[in-house]
Amino acid sequence: MVVLLVFGQVVGKGRVIQCAAVDSYPVLHKYIQPGDLIVSAIVSQAIFATSPKHFKCQPAGILSEQYALIPQNYQHILALEFAVKEINENPQILPNLTLGFYIYESYMNPRLTYRAALQHISPRNRFVPNYRCDMQDNVEAILEDIETENAEFIHDLLQMYRIPQLNVKGNDYMTKSLKVFSELYEKMMTSTANVIILGGQSCNIIHFRCLILFMQTVYLMPKRKGKVWIVTAHADLKAYGEGKCGDVQIFHGMISVAIHSNELQRFQEFFKSRKPSSAEGDVFLRDFWSHTFHCAFPNSVLGTVNQVNCTGDETLKDLPASEMSMTGHSYSIYNAVYAVAYALNAMHSSKDIQGERRKLSSQQPWQLHHFLGCISFNNSAGDQISFDGNRELIVGFDIISWLTFPNQSVVRLKVGKIPSQELSGQRLQIDEEFMVWHPRFNQVQPLSLCSKNCNPGYRMTKRKREPFCCYDCLQCPEGTISDHHDMPDCFQCSVDHFPNKNQNYCIPKRVSFLSYQEPLGAGFLLVSLSLSLITVLVLGIFIKHHNTPIVKANNRSLTYTLLNSLLLCFLCALLFIGKPGKIMCLLRQTAFGIIFSIAVASVLAKTITVIVAFMATNPGSWMRKWVGKRLSISIVLSCSFIQVGICTIWLLNSPPFPGVDMLSMVEEVVLECNDASPTMFYCVLGYMGLLASVSFQVAFFARKLPDSFNEAKFITFSMLIFCTVWLSFVPAYLSIKGKYMVAVEIFSILASGAALLVCIFSPKCYIIVVRSKLNSRVQLRRKN
Incomplete structure (x- = not known):
């Protein structure tokens, strides 16, 4: 058998x-x-x-x-x-x-x-x-x-x-045995909590009901009704008879979890x-x-x-x-018998196919294991019965609401379900229209909280020496959000989003770069073009009066070189405005570094020329051989060549490229030119600062030379402004993020260029245009 x-x-x-x-x-x-x-x-x-x-x-x-x-x-x-x-x-x-x-x-x-x-x-x-x-x-x-x-x-x-x-x-619902119910009854019944979770084995409800009756009759404790009972799958009010021990109506509206069942044909x-x-x-x-x-x-x-x-x-x-x-229990027995029968049938059929048919009584129980794990069938109710890889039945659970009546009868009402784990993404499903609560709650969903719900934008923090369900609500830290009620922790938005003001949802970051359409970009464009136009006018004035003494003094070629480099500097600022592109990023910093180095080198050459010209007037001076264009050209070319070399190394090893900065700004995704090598950028900037400081020192030394054509005093003042601007640029550049970093650099370019233009050339233009009578060798010597 x-x-x-x-x-x-x-x-x-x-x-x-x-x-x-x-x-x-x-x-x-x-x-x-x-x-x-x-x-x-x-x-x-x-x-x-x-x-x-x-x-x-x-x-x-x-x-x-x-x-x-x-x-x-x-x-x-x-x-x-x-x-x-x-x-x-x-x-x-x-x-x-x-x-x-x-x-x-x-x-x-x-x-x-x-x-x-x-x-x-x-x-x-x-x-x-x-x-x-x-x-x-x-x-x-x-x-x-x-x-x-x-x-x-x-x-x-x-x-x-x-x-x-x-x-x-x-x-999914076995728990440890409950403690002595009589010790908990008063606490449970007098508590302000509206929900009681009751776990344990199948006999616990019998004991609990009897203990309730005992407490009410022996200790004369008042009846307290109106709790929401949530019990385990074993609990079954009908399974223990009605009215045998205590009033069953205390459990009216009780919620339990039962193995899924269906009506069989x-x-x-x-x-x-x-x-x-x-x-x-x-x-x-x-x-x-x-x-x-x-x-x-x-x-x-x-x-x-x-x-x-x-x-x-x-x-x-x-x-x-x-x-x-x-019931779910009976339904499981029914399916279990069928599962064994189908497994026995599969095992018996496999032996028939292999030509090894034996009497069923000679088979060993362990031979059935394989077939039990592989069977799958539909029962008469239409439910599929099968097992997963762990040989566990793939089955969901039903949510049962228990209705009790004065005659101690009990009715089970299916109000929801918990789908099996195989249905990924499915969660607890409850039809709230069919939920029945104790009359005390007037059919309104009861709440059982010792704390108010934490709204989105806040997180829960546990209160010390209080139950785990008691907590305070704290505002989420800056830069984080919580988008649901009663969240234990806040979290950060994705890199392309940022928290809203109330920190309860994330907002997509807007794309940001210094454009011509915004006031700041348009203002820089206007200033850049204006300074470029002024530079062109000054250059035109000097070309028109190129034979006058004041133009011929201090080397006309250096003057023209300086004016042209200043013009390119002002136009170079336009490379920093607009959406970054590959060519723009390659030219932006390198063009700025080379052009400004030429301008500063020209200023240095003009200052050195003044000093050499003064020293060459002494009888028998060996400096006379340096007077002329050769010295100035050598200074400009040698100083500029070093900067060109630095920029060439930068472009060959790690050239700048268009990038996206999602972290620097809270509400913006910044389109920028990634310098790739900050070290090379600061080398370019540092070399330019070195030239400016040398020019300032030389001009300061030559500012009191007794010469009517001496412009060293103007160069000194212009280089003082120039150095001040770029010394202020470094901390400002490091402390500002996003498109405002670009704005700071543009401002420094335009301000330092304007300082050279105004301080060096405005006195000369004043004499040429307004006081033209002074633009003669005789008048200049007489003034001297």
């Missing part, structure tokens, strides 16, 4: 009932013939309550005479029987084999549960574990329905024999068609009937003498549909 075992527990005290042989259990005769496939079951949670004389099975011990009948769990037996019946009537599953079942009971006693497991590795009529003698049931698979405290050692025991095990309850018909007169061998039906219709059969231990006798003509069809709907 092949044996299928379902473990479980019931309410009450007693010993295991062992149905050792087929002919000793009449309920099996409807489906089983000698030698057929047998299913043995230990069914959970007070399926029956009766005495040994109602069983035609051999009792292993004495049963108590009184047990609390829990008719809801009678459905578990019917689900098992219904699945077996359907499989036997289906020629596509296990052809030429008939499936049957045994039923065992463990009475919520771990020792008895363990003994029942040992019985299945013992001879049929003797308790001798691990011995093969006499007739023996070969266990093929286990359908487990074990509470937490029993699951571990039962699993370990059966694992040694490599017997396949199927768990017909979810584990023909199960309601199968259920409602049962009658005590026609259900031969069903020893549980009479007790279920007595409890359901509040009557008593002759000699039944249930009920009292005051109860009316059951006629047997009562009909289950009159019961409300909610009373007959299939």
Whole structure:
């Protein structure tokens, strides 16, 4: 024989009932013939309550005479029987084999549960574990329905024999046993909290209800209603009878999680068609009937003498549909039986194909493991039953709202679901329209908070020495946001976004660069063009009066070189305005560095020329040979060549390129020219500063030379302004971000260039244009 075992527990005290042989259990005769496939079951949670004389099975011990009948769990037996019946009537599953079942009971006693497991590795009529003698049931698979405290050692025991095990309850909700309820009752009932989460095993609600009744009657504590109870998947108000211990209405609106169930085709018909007169061998039906219709059969231990006798003509069809709907537990038993049947069928078929057909009784239980993990089928309700890579059933959960009534009846209402993990992205789904709350809340969703919700833009911070759910709200740190209520931490926006003022969402950064359309860019353009125009006018004046003494003094070629370099400097500022491009980035800093070096070198050459010319007037001076254009040209070319070399190295090794700066500015994405090598940029700037400082020192030395054509004093003042501008540029450039860095550089270019233009050339232009009479050698010498 092949044996299928379902473990479980019931309410009450007693010993295991062992149905050792087929002919000793009449309920099996409807489906089983000698030698057929047998299913043995230990069914959970007070399926029956009766005495040994109602069983035609051999009792292993004495049963108590009184047990609390829990008719809801009678459905578990019917689900098992219904699945077996359907499989036997289906020629596509296990052809030429008939499936049957045994039923065992463990009475919520771990020792008895363990003994029942040992019985299945013992001879049929003797308790001798691990011995093969006499007739023996070969266990093929286990359908487990074990509470937490029993699951571990039962699993370990059966694992040694490599017997396949199927768990017909979810584990996503097992918790540790609750503490003594009486110590918590006052705190829970008097607390301002509106929600109580109750976890534990299946018997905990019984204890809790009885303790509540005890506290109210013995200690005269007032009844406190109106709490929202959230309980684990094991909790089932209907599974423990109505009104047996305490007022069930305290749990009105209770929310629980149950394994997903669905209505099976023909199960309601199968259920409602049962009658005590026609259900031969069903020893549980009479007790279920007595409890359901509040009557008593002759000699039944249930009920009292005051109860009316059951006629047997009562009909289950009159019961409300909610009373007959299939629970998740029964649904799991039904699917588990089918899973084993399909696995056995697949294993049997595979041996047929390979030409190795054997008797099913000669197969080993461990051979079923592979087929259990690979099966997939649709049950009669249309749900797909399959297992994932960990051989765990792919199943979701239902959210159940419990409705209670003054007559202590209970109705379950499905209000939502938790999809299986295979449905990625799916979350808890609740239909708020069907949610029912305690009347105290006037059908408004209750809140249970010791703190106000933290709005977006704030984060939660735990209060010291208070429960974890009590917290304060703090503003998010600068640069971070929180976009939902009650967020534990704030987070930064992506690099191309920035927080809004309230720090509750991110705003895309705007693209920023110094453009001609904005006032700052347009202003620089106007100033640059104006200075360029003035430079052209000055150059034109000097060209027109190139033969006058004041123009010829200090070397006309140097004057023209300086004016042209200043013109290019002013136009060079335009390279810094507009959207950065590849060519613009290559030319921007290098052109500025070279052109300004030429301008400063020209100023240096003009100053040195003044000094050499004065020294050459002394009799017998050897400086006369340096007087002329050769010296000035040499100074300009040599000084400029060094800057050209620096810029060439920069362009060859790490040339500037267009880039995007997303970090410097909070609200802007800055389009910029990345200098690539800041070291080379500061080398260019440093060399230009060196030339300017040398020019300033030389001009300062020559400022008091007695010569009417001496412009050293003007050069001194211009270089003082020039050096001041560029010394201020460095800290300003390093402290400013974004397009304003470019603006600072443009300002420095225009200001330093304008200083050279105004300080050096405005006195000369004044004499040439306004005081033309002074523009003669005689007048200049007379003035001197």
